[in-house]
Amino acid sequence: MNIVEVSTGDIFPIEVLPVDQSDYTSLSKARYFFDWKAERSEEVYKLVLKGQRDILGLVSVERIPTEFRIHIRLLTVSKENKGSGKTYDDIAGNLIAHVVKIAVTDYGPLACVSLRPKSSVAQHYIQKYNMKVSGITLSVEVPEIIDLINQYDHD
Amino acid sequence: MTNKHNKINVDPEYGVDSRYTSSKERVDDAVALMQARLERMKNLSKEEILRAKLMQLKLKMENYLRGEAGEQQIHFAYFLATYVDALYTKRSEFAMDINVTPVFLSQVINRHREPKEEFILKLMLHSEKAFKGISDFQKKVWYQVYFHEKLCDTMASQDKWGPEIEKQVKLSESILG
Numbered sequence: 001m002n003i004v005e006v007s008t009g010d011i012f013p014i015e016v017l018p019v020d021q022s023d024y025t026s027l028s029k030a031r032y033f034f035d036w037k038a039e040r041s042e043e044v045y046k047l048v049l050k051g052q053r054d055i056l057g058l059v060s061v062e063r064i065p066t067e068f069r070i071h072i073r074l075l076t077v078s079k080e081n082k083g084s085g086k087t088y089d090d091i092a093g094n095l096i097a098h099v100v101k102i103a104v105t106d107y108g109p110l111a112c113v114s115l116r117p118k119s120s121v122a123q124h125y126i127q128k129y130n131m132k133v134s135g136i137t138l139s140v141e142v143p144e145i146i147d148l149i150n151q152y153d154h155d
Numbered sequence: 156m157t158n159k160h161n162k163i164n165v166d167p168e169y170g171v172d173s174r175y176t177s178s179k180e181r182v183d184d185a186v187a188l189m190q191a192r193l194e195r196m197k198n199l200s201k202e203e204i205l206r207a208k209l210m211q212l213k214l215k216m217e218n219y220l221r222g223e224a225g226e227q228q229i230h231f232a233y234f235l236a237t238y239v240d241a242l243y244t245k246r247s248e249f250a251m252d253i254n255v256t257p258v259f260l261s262q263v264i265n266r267h268r269e270p271k272e273e274f275i276l277k278l279m280l281h282s283e284k285a286f287k288g289i290s291d292f293q294k295k296v297w298y299q300v301y302f303h304e305k306l307c308d309t310m311a312s313q314d315k316w317g318p319e320i321e322k323q324v325k326l327s328e329s330i331l332g
Contacts, residue, residue, distance in 0.1 A: 033170045067185060076170035083169070105214040109199070109207035112192060116173035116184070125171075134191035137184050141192060143203040146210050150290055 001097070001152055003049075003056070003088045012088070013050040016098040018043075023055065031079045032058060039074060047095055056081055057091040061099055068110035069139075070103045072096070075115070090152070096129060097152035100145055114139040206289050208241040213286070216296050220303055231301045235278070236264045242285060253277040275301060 002011045023046060027036035032055075036044070039060045047057040060074040077091040096113070103111040116137050117125055125131050129148060131138040140148060175181040212234065219229055239249045239260075246264070247257040255274060262268040270278075279294040286292035309316075 034172060064185070067189060069188075071173070071175075072171065073174045074170070074172055101214055104207065104211050105218060108211040109204045110196075111207070111211075112188075114173075114188060115171055117171045121171075132191070132195065135184070135187045137188050139188060139192070141195065142199060142207045146203075146206050146290070149210060149214075153291070 001094050003047075003090045003094060006086055006089050014047055014056075014094060015050050016045050016047050016095065019046045019055075019058070026055070027058070033076050033079070034074055036060075036074070042073060045095065045098060047091055047098075056088060057095050059095040059099060061102075063106075065106075067112070068103075068107035069112040069114055070099055072099060072113065072115040093128070094152050097148055100140065100148050101153070104145060104149065109142050111145055112139050112141045113145065205241060209238075209286060209289050209292075212237050212241060213290055213292055213296075216300055220296070220299055230266070230304045231270070231297075232264050232266045234297075234300055235270075238278075238282065238285075239264070249281075253281055270301070 001014050001016070003014050004011055021040070024037050024040060029035055036058060042060045043063065044058060044060045046055045047059075048055055055078065057077040058074070059072060059076075062071045062073050063069075064071060075092060075095060077086075080087050081091050100111075100113050103113050114137050115125070119136070122133070122138060125138050126133065129140055130144040131140045132144075175184065215229075215237075216234055219234075239246050243249045246260060250257040250260040253274075254277070259268075259274075263270045263274065275297055279297050282292060282297065283294045
């Protein structure tokens with residue numbers, strides 16, 4: 001899995017790893033937009049450049065096995081990777097792809113990943129990740145969920 | 156006068172907060188979503204279901220090689236059975252496709268005998284064809300899974316083979332200088 005440095009177009013390999021408890025001391029609201037310390041007891045993953053420690057993005061998830069679903073609670077990129085002057089692209093996509101891989105591993109053909117973005121940005125997620133709309137919830141399931149994995153899962 | 160704090164952040168990928176704020180919200184969301192999903196699932200084709208099953212197998216094999224198999228007792232034969240059952244209604248049909256006897260295949264799947272090298276080579280080539288158009292599947296994964304199991308079994312049983320083998324192994328003083 002890779003991200004792209006926007007200014008050069010260079011590709012860098014990344015890793016998505018579980019967040020260590022010691023990571024939370026550096027997860028400031030100023031850089032990561034939300035109170036990530038409140039997610040300490042949740043299942044949280046971090047995206048880093050391979051072999052490096054600096055956290056470029058985070059995702060917190062909730063597994064709902066009875067529904068064969070993983071719900072994305074919180075998702076963010078770091079401040080310097082937001083907006084038109086971002087350093088790297090594809091951080092959020094890789095985090096979503098990581099969650100999607102967990103869902104397919106556990107739930108196979110019944111896998112579903114959901115999230116509830118604000119209406120102002122929902123269309124972006126519908127178009128970029130081929131998500132379906134159910135009320136105010138967006139979700140990705142088979143077959144689009146497989147395409148999403150293939151889109152991001154390459155070296 | 157403009158106030159920069161009133162500027163709406165329109166970058167959709169800076170973050171999403173989709174935490175449920177109440178049990179009612181969670182339940183209502185679950186019901187609506189499941190109803191919609193059930194409708195969509197009715198229209199899934201056999202090919203789409205097969206793609207998902209093979210992708211699931213691929214991801215499980217990759218997790219196994221990374222040591223992330225969890226509590227399950229997983230081994231080469233488990234992945235082989237999962238692969239065959241995803242593609243075929245009868246295992247004997249798979250046996251015919253790779254030119255082995257159904258008895259041999261059954262013995263390998265039930266771990267009564269070791270797969271021969273030729274069998275693993277056939278499995279590699281078969282899966283290369285099966286995964287074509289579905290996912291980037293490295294056929295060498297079958298060999299990696301097979302030897303990973305051997306390695307794990309060997310290291311897990313070191314208490315049994317260690318003492319006897321240790322008696323036969325020494326490091327000459329000349330090497331130590």
